[in-house]
Amino acid sequence: MEFPEELRYTPKDEWVRQQDGEADIGITDYAQDELSDIVFVDLPEPGASFAKGDAFGVIESVKAVSDLYMPVGGEVLARNERLAEEPELVNESPYGDGWLIRVRLADPTELDDLLNAADYQAQLSSD
Amino acid sequence: MNANGPQQDIGANLTFDRSRPGRRGVEVSRWDGERAESPPSHLLRDNVNLPELSQGELVRYYTRLSTLNFGVDSGSYPLGSCTMKYNPKVNDLVANSPGFSNMHPLAADENVQGTLGILYDLQEALGNITGLPAVGLASAAGAQGEFAGMLMIKRAIEARGELDRRRRVLVPDSAHGTNPATAAMVGFTVTEIPSGPDGCMDPEAFERELDDTVAALMITLPSTLGLWEKGIEDVVKKVHNVGGYVYGDGANLNAILGRIRFGDLGFDVCHLNLHKTFSTPHGGGGPGAGPVCTTNELAHYLPAPVITRSGSAEEPSYALERPSQSIGRMQQFHGNVGVLIRAYTYIRTLGFGGLRETSGTAVLNANYLRTLVEGHYALPYPSRVMHEVVFSGSRQKRDHGIRTYDIAKRIIDMGFHPPTVYFPLIVAEALMMEPTETESREGVEAFAEALIAIAEEAANEPGLLHEAPTTAPIGRLDEATAARRPVLRWQPAGEGAGQPPAEKAPEKDTAGARA
Numbered sequence: 001m002e003f004p005e006e007l008r009y010t011p012k013d014e015w016v017r018q019q020d021g022e023a024d025i026g027i028t029d030y031a032q033d034e035l036s037d038i039v040f041v042d043l044p045e046p047g048a049s050f051a052k053g054d055a056f057g058v059i060e061s062v063k064a065v066s067d068l069y070m071p072v073g074g075e076v077l078a079r080n081e082r083l084a085e086e087p088e089l090v091n092e093s094p095y096g097d098g099w100l101i102r103v104r105l106a107d108p109t110e111l112d113d114l115l116n117a118a119d120y121q122a123q124l125s126s127d
Numbered sequence: 128m129n130a131n132g133p134q135q136d137i138g139a140n141l142t143f144d145r146s147r148p149g150r151r152g153v154e155v156s157r158w159d160g161e162r163a164e165s166p167p168s169h170l171l172r173d174n175v176n177l178p179e180l181s182q183g184e185l186v187r188y189y190t191r192l193s194t195l196n197f198g199v200d201s202g203s204y205p206l207g208s209c210t211m212k213y214n215p216k217v218n219d220l221v222a223n224s225p226g227f228s229n230m231h232p233l234a235a236d237e238n239v240q241g242t243l244g245i246l247y248d249l250q251e252a253l254g255n256i257t258g259l260p261a262v263g264l265a266s267a268a269g270a271q272g273e274f275a276g277m278l279m280i281k282r283a284i285e286a287r288g289e290l291d292r293r294r295r296v297l298v299p300d301s302a303h304g305t306n307p308a309t310a311a312m313v314g315f316t317v318t319e320i321p322s323g324p325d326g327c328m329d330p331e332a333f334e335r336e337l338d339d340t341v342a343a344l345m346i347t348l349p350s351t352l353g354l355w356e357k358g359i360e361d362v363v364k365k366v367h368n369v370g371g372y373v374y375g376d377g378a379n380l381n382a383i384l385g386r387i388r389f390g391d392l393g394f395d396v397c398h399l400n401l402h403k404t405f406s407t408p409h410g411g412g413g414p415g416a417g418p419v420c421t422t423n424e425l426a427h428y429l430p431a432p433v434i435t436r437s438g439s440a441e442e443p444s445y446a447l448e449r450p451s452q453s454i455g456r457m458q459q460f461h462g463n464v465g466v467l468i469r470a471y472t473y474i475r476t477l478g479f480g481g482l483r484e485t486s487g488t489a490v491l492n493a494n495y496l497r498t499l500v501e502g503h504y505a506l507p508y509p510s511r512v513m514h515e516v517v518f519s520g521s522r523q524k525r526d527h528g529i530r531t532y533d534i535a536k537r538i539i540d541m542g543f544h545p546p547t548v549y550f551p552l553i554v555a556e557a558l559m560m561e562p563t564e565t566e567s568r569e570g571v572e573a574f575a576e577a578l579i580a581i582a583e584e585a586a587n588e589p590g591l592l593h594e595a596p597t598t599a600p601i602g603r604l605d606e607a608t609a610a611r612r613p614v615l616r617w618q619p620a621g622e623g624a625g626q627p628p629a630e631k632a633p634e635k636d637t638a639g640a641r642a
Binding site for chain 2 (some may be wrong): 034036037039040060062063064087088
């Protein structure tokens with residue numbers, strides 16, 4: 001299972017890739033594996049704003065339906081439109097083509113509260 | 128498998144495929160009398176594309192399908208949280224007797240006094256069983272009972288002038304999924320209370336949430352982990368102390384029937400699932416009955432109708448009435464009367480002693496299963512359980528790459544209905560088993576032996592689990608593709624071969640469209 005070094009993680013299994021005040025958000029390799037085959041992803045319209053910890057969408061697999069939580073606060077700039085027709089991209093490429101939304105960070109210092117790859121992995125193995 | 132085997136019979140070979148032009152099930156005799164006018168031309172269609180079969184072909188087709196079904200009359204059905212007990216046939220005998228089955232829903236009260244009398248007695252019985260004396264029978268399912276009960280609580284808060292402030296409903300994470308859904312449907316916001324290591328509510332997390340914005344606590348008792356909430360009386364008091372109500376999800380009543388009453392614990396409202404605890408056929412979507420029971424203080428909010436009794440003991444008179452501040456109707460007419468009569472029959476057949484024995488045996492069976500299977504599967508909450516036990520396939524997943532899904536499919540090959548899987552959500556790879564009291568000792572042992580054999584296969588012959596089921600009428604289905612790209616409408620062969628025609632394809636619910 002992969003956990004890229006350059007990403008930041010939440011205990012609820014989301015990842016954040018930050019660049020120039022914007023950030024891409026997705027779910028981790030562990031999360032997609034736990035959910036198994038993903039069949040539907042419900043994402044917010046661009047323009048919507050969420051605080052850190054808010055539920056911003058829903059992801060559904062053959063096993064379960066789960067809320068998606070904002071790792072950081074911000075305004076949604078884009079969502080991954082391909083997932084409407086190809087939700088399996090989240091399984092195939094959780095850090096790449098299976099990204100969920102792009103946001104403009106409300107407060108970049110919120111990134112400091114997130115986990116690095118090693119800490120996230122340590123948390124997974126302690127569960 | 129021979130050509131007439133089940134694989135041949137279903138799926139590829141529907142009534143449409145068997146259709147031959149001009150074949151008829153019944154011959155309608157020629158009418159020589161006056162003809163009515165044809166409907167307007169825009170309502171007429173040239174080809175309605177209905178299957179054409181002889182009566183014998185059709186009867187054989189459906190009879191064949193019916194033999195492929197698996198129900199409580201076929202075998203053990205340990206579907207956790209669903210209480211798939213055997214339903215005694217006397218229930219059907221009574222409900223199907225002409226006096227009940229021929230009753231017209233619009234009959235005047237004075238013409239159906241017998242039926243109303245039975246429904247009144249059922250209200251009384253359920254009031255006694257729950258300790259919550261005011262009962263409305265009309266809700267048609269557990270979730271509808273929850274909805275009724277939570278609407279009643281909302282009305283009561285509104286009457287106190289506190290609805291602006293009291294918007295939150297506390298729901299433990301071991302509750303039935305319908306509990307938070309109901310709270311949200313009624314217009315409250317949901318605050319989830321995490322479980323502690325013992326599976327009960329984390330007391331600190333619970334107390335942190337207690338304030339005057341709490342409308343209610345909704346609690347499934349026993350929980351979906353099959354565990355009793357320790358200190359529940361204290362929990363109830365604390366919610367009452369901040370002015371909130373306590374709602375009990377009684378779907379798991381089979382564990383406490385005749386022993387513990389929601390009313391005695393201080394609960395304000397609960398619902399029951401008659402189709403589970405009181406042995407009426409269910410599954411496949413219904414029919415059900417989810418009566419709501421409450422205190423005398425909240426009785427005037429009950430859904431309509433309730434049955435009232437007046438007159439003397441020798442000559443009672445029953446009537447349908449709308450409580451003074453009723454939340455309204457949940458269902459047309461009197462609710463699912465056939466289900467209510469079956470439940471009444473069950474209660475009268477068993478009596479109080481029998482009902483009490485029911486819960487004792489249900490709990491004994493669940494714990495016997497737990498002790499037989501423990502050691503072969505992970506048991507995240509290893510304490511004594513109530514009516515059901517939640518194992519985890521996490522060990523099989525970690526060591527052998529076998530998922531709970533594979534285990535469930537293999538259980539079909541062993542001749543049992545699989546347990547509930549992947550629920551509750553707080554247990555990874557959950558396998559939730561509820562043998563119920565109607566399994567014999569040998570039945571529980573046979574199911575345990577099957578689970579142990581599967582655990583051994585997972586270690587030694589994992590291929591058997593990946594391929595399962597191999598003995599069922601249909602093998603493993605591609606559930607992911609079925610959910611991702613559903614074909615919602617049958618199409619004649621040749622016209623897209625099973626795919627909906629492009630121009631008529633149902634609009635897919637694209638991401639965000641529901642937001």
